Structures are given as structure tokens and as C-alpha cells.
Amino acid sequence: NQQAITLKDKITVLHDEIQEIEKCPDSNINDTNLLLMRKALIQDLQFNEHELMFIGEMIDVKDAEKAWQGAIERALGGLKTTLLVPKDRYSMVTQWVNARNNKTHVRLQVVDSNKDEFVRFKDNGFLGKLTWKEHAYRDWLKQHLHHFDMQCVADTKILDKTPFSMTQQGLI
Numbered sequence: 001n002q003q004a005i006t007l008k009d010k011i012t013v014l015h016d017e018i019q020e021i022e023k024c025p026d027s028n029i030n031d032t033n034l035l036l037m038r039k040a041l042i043q044d045l046q047f048n049e050h051e052l053m054f055i056g057e058m059i060d061v062k063d064a065e066k067a068w069q070g071a072i073e074r075a076l077g078g079l080k081t082t083l084l085v086p087k088d089r090y091s092m093v094t095q096w097v098n099a100r101n102n103k104t105h106v107r108l109q110v111v112d113s114n115k116d117e118f119v120r121f122k123d124n125g126f127l128g129k130l131t132w133k134e135h136a137y138r139d140w141l142k143q144h145l146h147h148f149d150m151q152c153v154a155d156t157k158i159l160d161k162t163p164f165s166m167t168q169q170g171l172i
């Protein structure tokens with residue numbers, strides 16, 4: 001029957017997606033179209049894998065702060081799947097991405113890794129609840145995300161009085 005065929009097709013697609021995600025054990029990005037696009041980009045333009053990182057691969061919530069994970073993921077939104085591209089090759093990447101059907105929304109961010117000024121996060125801001133991957137882009141990323149940091153507050157009464165804040169439940 002047609003319903004059984006449709007369900008088998010969905011199972012096959014999900015199985016293929018799972019296999020693609022498992023090929024990237026160091027990534028926490030679960031959009032297979034983005035992973036496949038980056039893989040093709042690396043091959044076509046001869047990048048080293050570490051040169052093209054998604055923001056979400058560069059950060060993780062500290063074990064002691066896991067209760068905040070959902071709220072932090074919502075606060076970061078689409079930034080997690082933004083692909084970081086070195087400044088000297090950005091134009092080449094934008095041309096490549098623009099010339100093809102990537103089957104997903106693609107966000108690129110130029111990285112000027114020469115800018116590595118010290119950044120102080122907000123007291124009790126969500127950026128302080130993250131671990132940061134050792135990487136050439138780490139200090140640049142801290143500086144970039146600093147503008148998105150929000151104060152983590154206990155409840156809506158405090159939220160109502162605190163600009164740029166969020167609750168553990170993800171209300172911003």
C-alpha cells in the first residue's frame with residue numbers, strides 16, 4: 001500500500017541522515033544539508049577542515065550549567081549554524097555558496113582572527129556558562145558573541161527589571 005511505501009521512504013531518508021551525522025562525531029550540528037555543504041566546500045575549495053567551523057561546534061554548555069542548555073540554544077538561535085570563514089578566503093566562499101543550491105539556509109560569517117582582544121562577559125551571562133573549544137577562532141568568537149550575551153535570571157520578576165536577560169525556561 002502507498003502509506004507503507006511512504007513510511008519506508010521516510011525511514012530510508014532518516015537512516016541516511018543519521019549516517020551522515022555519525023560521519024562527523026566532533027560536530028553537534030544535526031542539519032545534514034549543512035554538513036554536506038561544508039564537506040563539498042572543503043573539497044572544492046581545498047580548505048583544511050579546521051578552517052570552516054560552525055559556531056555551534058566551537059562552544060558547549062558546561063556540565064555544571066546543563067540546566068541552562070535549552071535556554072542558551074534558543075538564545076543563540078541560528079547563530080549555532082553560522083559557518084565561520086577566514087577573512088582572506090571569504091569572497092571565494094560566498095561566490096561558491098551563491099552559485100549552488102545548498103538545500104538549506106546558509107549563514108556565513110567572516111572571521112578576522114587577528115582581532116583577539118580580551119572580552120569580559122556579563123556577570124551571570126550565558127556566555128560564561130559555556131566551554132570554548134581550543135581553536136584559532138576562539139578569541140574572535142568570544143568577541144563576536146559578546147554582543148549577544150544575556151543575563152541569566154531566576155524568574156520573570158527579575159527578567160522584567162533586567163535588560164538583555166533570559167530565564168532558564170528560555171524566555172528572553
